[in-house]
Amino acid sequence: MTLSTPTTRAAGAAAPAALWGLLFVLAGNMLIDALEVSVALVALPSIGADLELDTPQLQWVVSGFAAGFGGLLLFGGRLVAHLGRRPVYLAALAVFAAASVAGALADSAGLLVASRFVKGFCAALTAPTGLAIIASVFPEGPARSRAVAVYSLFGAGGFSAGLLLSGALSEVSWRWAFAFPAPVALLLFAAGTKLIPRDGPGPRPAGGYGAVSALSLTGAVLALVYAITSVPGAGWSGARTVGASALAVLLAVVFVRVELTAREPLVRLELLAREPLVRSALGAGALNGSYLGLLLVATLHLQQRAGWSPLETGLAFLPASAPLALTALYSGRIAARFGPARLIAAGTAAAALGYALYPRDGRADISYAADVLPTMLLVGAAFVLAFTALHLQATAAVPADRQAAAGGLYQTSVQLGAVLVTAAVAALHTAGTGPALLLVVAVGSAGLLPALRGLRPRRAAVPVAAP
Structure with missing residues (x-):
């Protein structure tokens, strides 16, 4: 994958302002990715009271984001490698902003959880890609070390920031806790269009993108979570529990089968x-x-x-x-x-x-x-x-x-x-x-x-x- 921009490694000394501007775009996105993990936690009681959800239903607000992030992370890496870092990164920022608005306006648990899942997938696309952009743009040595340190600092501070912002905004309405990342993501998108280096698409993976593996893994996890949270209401032998458990096993078998026969499996x-x-x-x-x-x-x-x-x-x-x-x-x-x-x-x-x-x-x-x-x-x-x-x-x-x-x-x-x-x-x-x-x-x-x-x-x- 080749870079065609003045802010490449060779031009690092000539355009330090652009490089550090790029860093704060990437680090700012890492911040909102990290705080998404914690922003829902403090708001859970308010969400439950407003949407009339019990605890097993409420947990989907937290686990939905993690499922989108973890279940599709390896698949996202394939997409970035083929489509290019810049277009995928910018598209993920735009979708993240739209999903934030959708979550803030949600009047049902289904829409809220779906928005969280989409945001988790966006984080799976941007979080590792940001670090890869830093490694390709900043010259090896002290400059790259400082850039990685700043990126890591923003990521580590995101969880604490999410707790504070969610706590303060939920005093007014839990919806503001889900809406405030939208304008931030749009600002980062606008800056990113000027600062993120252009790169060409890479070769199509010989074994495909691994979509079947990714979807079967994610589906198995979601079905298992549904089975677990159905136990309090339906019991261990209830139709919902048994059906969801069987679906989770079936999808897990599909995932293993596809991975064992794939030319380029997602999990090596x-x-x-x-x-x-x-x-x-x-x-x-x-x-x-x-x-x-x-x-x-x-x-x-x-x-x-x-x-x-x-x-x-x-x-x-x-x-x-x-x-x-x-x-x-x-x-x-x-x-x-x-x-x-x-x-x-x-x-x-x-x-x-x-x-x-x-x-x-x-x-x-x-x-x-x-x-x-x-x-x-x-x-x-x-x-x-x-x-x-x-x-x-x-x-x-x-x-x-x-x-x-x-x-x-x-x-x-x-x-x-x-x-x-x-x-x-x-x-x-x-x-x-x-x-x-x-x-x-x-x-x-x-x-x-x-x-x-x-x-x-x-x-x-x-x-x-x-x-």
């Missing part, structure tokens, strides 16, 4: 033989899923039982998200100093302990300092320790020419972990805060297993005598 099988990558993907999926499960339970608890406002709830969650943003520029150095395996084990242990400390009785008279803050501080420490270390461990386990594919597989696991755990937590929440939190603790503790395996000392290879 040789990557699954890389134990550090698999451990990182499982650990990150458990960490992300349990964290969002905790925030789902805590949001409903603090607003519906304790009577806190959306803004108070968003502020209460900041100690869990802000530390990662504050340490984003130094996380790589921390991982290099202590080693990813140690940090991942310490981080997952801190998260599990934090979940266990949250009050499981769902009482209304709680103290923030005694009941909520310890959990949030431990979870914040967990992400500072483990978040970057998990990604570094995943990508370092594969050759350089396979790191992009490994990163896509890793991010898919992160998002799908959020989808499945959030659905299960929401289903259990119908039985009370206690059962839902027990599942959060169980998933967080399960994340310790691959982390502890990474701490095992490696055996030296036994020399074999030549025959």
Whole structure:
């Protein structure tokens, strides 16, 4: 794929203003992609009251975005490789803005969840593409390192920004929390038309785009989520539960069959033989899923039982998200100093302990300092320790020419972990805060297993005598 613009790597010194303008377009989009994950959480009680949704229905607002992101991430990479970074990136920004307006005006759960799914797909197109544009445009060395640092900082700060903005805007109406990204995306689109470098389309993938694989995987996940959330109302043997479960199994079989016979599968099988990558993907999926499960339970608890406002709830969650943003520029150095395996084990242990400390009785008279803050501080420490270390461990386990594919597989696991755990937590929440939190603790503790395996000392290879 060739670039034809003055703001290419060779022209980096000649046009620094254009380069840094491009960076802030890409970083700004990364910011709104990241805050979309958290912007729905604080608004959930208001959405439920307005649209008359119970908890299993409400969780779709969160899991819909993650399903669009994780289920279509690998497919999106194929589209970008063939159609070009610039046209796909700009189209995704425009669609993202339109979906934000549609979600803000939605008068039914179906339209709201559909808009969230579309925005998740847009994020799957832009989030990795932005980093690829940085790597192709900024000259290797300090300039590229600073650009990646800024991009990462905006991404890490997006979650905290989403909590604050959603909390403040939901005081007026939850619809503003879903509408405000639209003008931002349009401004980034306008700037991007002038700053994002032009590139030509690449060759069509020899094995196709992988649309059948992507749709079958996404469909299987959505069907499984529907089955899980149908249990409270229909029971384990209900027609909805059994039918959705059967459909999930069927689509999963289709996905595996297509992947095994494809000339260029979306998931490269040789990557699954890389134990550090698999451990990182499982650990990150458990960490992300349990964290969002905790925030789902805590949001409903603090607003519906304790009577806190959306803004108070968003502020209460900041100690869990802000530390990662504050340490984003130094996380790589921390991982290099202590080693990813140690940090991942310490981080997952801190998260599990934090979940266990949250009050499981769902009482209304709680103290923030005694009941909520310890959990949030431990979870914040967990992400500072483990978040970057998990990604570094995943990508370092594969050759350089396979790191992009490994990163896509890793991010898919992160998002799908959020989808499945959030659905299960929401289903259990119908039985009370206690059962839902027990599942959060169980998933967080399960994340310790691959982390502890990474701490095992490696055996030296036994020399074999030549025959």
